[in-house]
Amino acid sequence: MEESVLRYGTPEELEAKRIAEIKALSYLERLERLMAIIEVSYTLKKAKIIQSKKR
Incomplete structure (x- = not known):
């Protein structure tokens, strides 16, 4: 099972990370x-x- 990772940052940074992940x-x-x-x-x-x- 994957280890949980907390993500901090502005909403724009988090959205960019999610898009790159997808x-x-x-x-x-x-x-x-x-x-x-x-x-x-x-x-x-x-x-x-x-x-x-x-x-």
Whole structure:
């Protein structure tokens, strides 16, 4: 497992670092990250619907 790294800097510097990190990824790695984001988003949306029905 990767060690956590704290990042300090201005928002512009952090954004530039994120963009450079993403550009360094392969197409497959980018796709995997996108699918993970979609899965988390769907799970959160589904959880909110279930929670609101219980009330």
